[in-house]
Amino acid sequence: MKDKRIDWHIYFAKIAQMVAERSTCIRRKVGAVAVKDKRILATGYNGAPSGIAHCLDIGCLREKLKIPSGERHELCRGLHAEQNVIIQAAVHGISLKGCDIYCTHLPCLICTKMLINCSVKNIYYLEGYPDELSKSMLEEAKVSLHKLDLP
Numbered sequence: 001m002k003d004k005r006i007d008w009h010i011y012f013a014k015i016a017q018m019v020a021e022r023s024t025c026i027r028r029k030v031g032a033v034a035v036k037d038k039r040i041l042a043t044g045y046n047g048a049p050s051g052i053a054h055c056l057d058i059g060c061l062r063e064k065l066k067i068p069s070g071e072r073h074e075l076c077r078g079l080h081a082e083q084n085v086i087i088q089a090a091v092h093g094i095s096l097k098g099c100d101i102y103c104t105h106l107p108c109l110i111c112t113k114m115l116i117n118c119s120v121k122n123i124y125y126l127e128g129y130p131d132e133l134s135k136s137m138l139e140e141a142k143v144s145l146h147k148l149d150l151p
Contacts (some may be wrong), residue, residue, distance in 0.1 A: 008038060012102040013126055013148050019043045020104045024054035025078055027062065027069070028105070032081035034089060034120075036099040042092070044084025048077045070131055073110055082111035086118060096120055106145075109134045116141040124148050 006014075012035050020031030024047035034041040048054050055061070055077055062076055073080075079087070082103060089096050096118040101107075103125045107115060112134035115123065122144045138145050 009102075009124055009146075009148055010150060012040075012100075013104075013124060013150060015040070015043075016102045016104050017126070019045050020081070021045075023047055023081075024056045026055050026060045030081040031104045032085045033102045034085050034094075034096050034099050035102060036096075041094050041096065041099055042085045042088040044079075044081045044086075044088055046078050046081045046084070049079060052077065070108070070129065073108060080108065080111050082107050082115060086114055100124065105129045106131065107134055109137070112137050116143060122146060126150065 012033055016031040016033045018031065019033060020029040023029035023031070023045045028046070030046045032044045034043075062072075065075060067075055082101065085101065086096065098119060098121050100122040101115060101120050101124070103123065105127045106125045106129040107123065108129060108131050112131075116137065120143060123138065124146045126148055135145060
């Protein structure tokens with residue numbers, strides 16, 4: 001029976017992909033899941049803050065300004081999936097210390113710094129992202145980074 005069940009990492013990575021389907025970003029759908037002891041603590045996807053118009057409805061500010069991917073993150077209406085995981089956990093009084101994060105994409109530098117300060121243990125991701133500094137900061141902070149390939 002054991003060989004008929006999917007691996008835990010694949011299970012949580014696929015959940016991150018499903019969470020990404022809620023994204024309201026026009027450019028890229030990103031999902032993230034915080035997990036501890038094989039239990040989901042919080043989820044997040046990228047999009048505008050609650051109660052604010054979605055880019056799906058009013059267009060993408062970054063596209064209008066012709067901002068390349070990976071640059072000028074502050075010029076965006078949306079929050080990143082990892083930021084929303086942290087916010088959701090905080091709103092509900094849940095510590096992310098020692099947890100694992102499953103992301104559809106490698107976190108950007110801003111999210112990397114936030115996850116380091118949350119004391120996450122591992123980050124598992126499916127796709128790369130043009131931000132090599134985030135990888136080196138995670139290594140320096142001794143946060144393990146793992147690239148996953150889905151079957």
